Structures are given as structure tokens and as C-alpha cells.
Amino acid sequence: xxxxxxxxxxxxxxxxxxxxxxxxxxxxxxxxxxxxxxxxxxxxxxxxxxxxxxxxxxxxxxxxxxxxxxxxxxxxxxxxxxxxxxxxxxxxxxxxxxxxxxxxxxxxxxxxxxxxxxxxxxxxxxxxxxxxxxxxxxxxxxxxxxxxxxxxxxxxxxxxxxxxxxxxxxxxxxxxxxxxxxxxxxxxxxxxxxxxxxxxxxxxxxxxxxxxxxxx
Numbered sequence: 001x002x003x004x005x006x007x008x009x010x011x012x013x014x015x016x017x018x019x020x021x022x023x024x025x026x027x028x029x030x031x032x033x034x035x036x037x038x039x040x041x042x043x044x045x046x047x048x049x050x051x052x053x054x055x056x057x058x059x060x061x062x063x064x065x066x067x068x069x070x071x072x073x074x075x076x077x078x079x080x081x082x083x084x085x086x087x088x089x090x091x092x093x094x095x096x097x098x099x100x101x102x103x104x105x106x107x108x109x110x111x112x113x114x115x116x117x118x119x120x121x122x123x124x125x126x127x128x129x130x131x132x133x134x135x136x137x138x139x140x141x142x143x144x145x146x147x148x149x150x151x152x153x154x155x156x157x158x159x160x161x162x163x164x165x166x167x168x169x170x171x172x173x174x175x176x177x178x179x180x181x182x183x184x185x186x187x188x189x190x191x192x193x194x195x196x197x198x199x200x201x202x203x204x205x206x207x208x209x210x211x212x213x214x215x216x
Contacts, residue, residue: 055197056173058144058214059104060086065093067131068112068164069120072151075204076109083208085215092120094130095137106138107146108172110164111155124160128167135171147172149187150204152180170194176211178203 062080064087066073073089080087087107090097098106108131117123138145147169155161169175169190175198177187182200191198201210 055199055214056144058146058174058211060215061101061103062087062105062107063093063098063101063103064089064107064109065131065134066091066109066111066113066116067127067168068110068124068155068160069116069122069127070109070111070113070151070155071116072109072111072148072155073107076107076148076150076207079205079208080211083212085208085212092122092130093134095133098134098137098143099141103143105144105146106134107148107176108134108168109151110147110149110161110168111151112158112160112164114160124163128163131167135168139171144174145172146174146176148176148207149181150176150178150201150207152178152204153183156181156186170196172196174199174214176201176207178207 062085064073064076064080069091073091077087077089088101088103112124112127117127135145137143147165149155149165149169156165169187173196175187175191175196177198178201180203182188187198187200190196199210201207
């Protein structure tokens with residue numbers, strides 16, 4: 001009887017260790033599968049950072065306005081909504097509205113739309129004047145300024161686009177662009193020259209996720 005008891009005990013222990021080995025193998029397979037998916041996700045939603053300065057800490061609420069009346073401001077507000085960033089879009093934002101709105105972050109979308117400016121009854125010179133006043137007011141109030149270009153090279157085709165970009169980006173606390181906007185390295189070079197940090201999202205849909213960590 002003692003002999004059979006020992007055999008039975010040994011058999012149970014062997015089954016137990018075999019079961020534990022199987023559980024361990026299953027766990028490792030699941031672990032590496034999850035790790036693989038995380039790596040793929042990171043590669044698909046790549047965010048690049050360049051510049052000598054650290055990325056600024058941002059606060060909500062955010063207000064966004066275009067310098068050139070392109071639809072980029074609307075696009076920005078929508079991606080912020082998806083990322084749970086409180087953001088208001090005001091196409092013709094003025095200094096008084098900025099002062100009285102309680103905003104902590106000002107986003108200025110660069111790149112122009114002739115159709116948009118025509119509908120608003122303004123030209124590029126009036127837009128730049130308005131935006132320069134906003135920048136001055138924001139600096140007086142300690143409001144962080146993000147200069148953004150999130151509509152790709154289609155908004156970098158003429159002198160009006162260039163004037164919009166050059167009026168905003170050098171005065172910003174953060175340069176925010178998408179890969180297509182920076183396909184020639186223009187914004188990377190601008191960041192290096194000015195020392196203003198640049199955040200480069202894969203595409204316009206990734207802008208909200210790129211910014212979200214800066215608000216936390």
C-alpha cells in the first residue's frame with residue numbers, strides 16, 4: 001500500500017508541474033502577443049519631438065483660431081474633442097475675447113484659405129495684424145501659444161501661407177505640425193534655429209493624442 005501511495009503522490013506532483021509549465025507557456029505567449037501589439041500601436045501613432053527646449057506644460061481651456069481662415073481650426077477642435085481636451089474655436093478671435101475668456105492655451109492654425117478669408121471679408125494683412133495682437137495679449141497674460149500647421153503641404157504653396165507661418169511660429173511656445181507639413185524638414189530646421197520645441201504628429205488625426213500628455 002505504501003508503494004502505491006508513493007507512486008500516486010509522484011504522479012500527482014508530475015501532473016501539477018506539467019500543468020504549471022503549460023500555464024507558464026500560455027502566459028508568456030499572451031505577454032509577447034500584447035507586447036507586440038503595443039509596439040505596433042506605438043509605431044503607427046509615432047510622435048516626434050525636436051528642439052533644444054523641453055515641451056511646455058499646458059493647461060485647459062484651449063482656444064483655437066486660424067491665421068488665414070483655413071478649416072484647420074475646426075479640424076483641431078474636433079480632434080481635441082475626441083481626446084477630451086477642452087477647446088473652443090473662434091475664427092475671428094480678438095484680444096478682448098482672449099482677455100475675458102479665461103483661456104490658458106492659445107492655438108493659432110497657420111496656412112491660409114483664400115475662400116475662407118473672402119467669406120470673412122478680410123485679407124492676409126488684416127489676419128496677420130489680428131493674430132499679432134493676439135500673440136501680444138497672450139504673452140502679457142501668460143497664456144501659452146501653440147503655432148500649428150496641421151493641413152499638410154497644401155497649406156504651404158504661396159506667399160500668403162508663408163506670411164501666416166512666419167508671423168506665428170517664431171512667437172510660439174510650441175510648434176505643432178504633422179509629418180506631411182514637415183516633409184521638407186522646414187519646421188524641424190525652424191525649431192533648431194529658434195530653440196522652440198516642435199511636436200510632430202503622424203497626421204491630423206493624431207494631433208489630439210500627441211498633445212494630450214502635455215495637459216496631464
